[in-house]
Amino acid sequence: MAYFLRRAVHMLVVLWAIASILFFLFRLMPGDPTIAQLDPTFTEEQRQHVMAQFGLDKPLSEQYVIYMWNLARGEFGLSFRQRQPVVGLVLAVLPNTMLLTLGALIVAYVFGAIFGAFLAWHRGSWFERISVPIVLTTRAAPEFWLGMLVLSVFAFGLNWFPSGGANIAGARYSSEWNRIFSLDYLRHLVLPVLTLAIYLQGLPVLLMRSNMLEVMREEFVTMARMKGLPERTIILRHAARNALLPLVTAFALGFGQSVGGNVVIESVFSWPGLGRMLVDAVASSDYPLAQGAFLAIATVLVVMNFVADLLYSWLDPRVGG
Structure with a gap:
């Protein structure tokens, strides 16, 4: 039982580390996620509105807290392109x-x-x-x-x-x-x-x-x-x-x-x-x-x-x- 608990805790720590790495990796990589949502004729104000819809206008630390809290509840957010829950798509x-x-x-x-x-x-x-x-x-x-x-x-x-x-x-x-x-x-x-x-x-x-x-x-x-x-x-x-x-x-x-x-x-x-x-x-x-x-x-x-x-x-x- 002690071995089982040790391995279970180790597994949870690894999953937390992977989730954290994924969060920062995708936000530091090049590319603008709003491009798939916007028409080329949209204004900067409209672009900021889309950013606010997905919470991308918040500070990175706040986004991370929201991201981890949602993961703990089994929520992965909405797909930017398909506007559907990620859990259902996966x-x-x-x-x-x-x-x-x-x-x-x-x-x-x-x-x-x-x-x-x-x-x-x-x-x-x-x-x-x-x-x-x-x-x-x-x-x-x-x-x-x-x-x-x-x-x-x-x-x-x-x-x-x-x-x-x-x-x-x-x-x-x-x-x-x-x-x-x-x-x-x-x-x-x-x-x-x-x-x-x-x-x-x-x-x-x-x-x-x-x-x-x-x-x-x-x-x-x-x-x-x-x-x-x-x-x-x-x-x-x-x-x-x-x-x-x-x-x-x-x-x-x-x-x-x-x-x-x-x-x-x-x-x-x-x-x-x-x-x-x-x-x-x-x-x-x-x-x-x-x-x-x-x-x-x-x-x-x-x-x-x-x-x-x-x-x-x-x-x-x-x-x-």
Whole structure:
């Protein structure tokens, strides 16, 4: 419990620091947020009126106090461009980002666990010598390049899947639940998930391979061989099961990091998620919306790090000591 409370307090402090940095960062960066609101023919008096509407005419310290007080109450303000509550705009695209990230991580880690165990089982073979460089190459390749490659093959070449968006233009659904579980939505989701999974699979493959090689040198594996158990049984029931434990915490960390790193993928596939919203908000100097998107991404990242810490302490009680 003491370890849990320490980590919880640490998480809150980190979130406060991130929120503060975001506040000052957006107000010190170049660009005038009133440009998106004003017609070029507006006078300076009209511009000052718009500034007062959004509270931008107040001293920076007063703006900061109001900003932190609103965050404590769960209010992120109004979008400068869309004139809608930021919370509603963020929550509208959050499921898209979460489903993209979760789907890609499941594909990457299931494949990584199986393929990594297979490489460890065939260590030193020609297949392993070819596979490891390929895995490293996909991990090092830029995300936008992987996205363009996937688009050129499966969208433009074979015409199997849509090239962008989350639904066919003009499609309407009775509820958000029906939209997400529609065949059209799932078809649009395939290529972004595939691209992100290709990019992410390098870590679980290499981690599982390394863990398997260590576990296969343990005494209990030697004892299993001495008992005459089949090699397949030793690999699957003994070595692989123990080697999977570090992948659990890696999955939690990877989830948080992927949510923050989806900007490129969402931009390439025009996927309506937090990353794309963030790019548009920054480009238009929409401070509240950009801060809300940034803070949502940072919150997921910090919370998943917190979950990973708890998993580590649960798997290895010495960590919590």
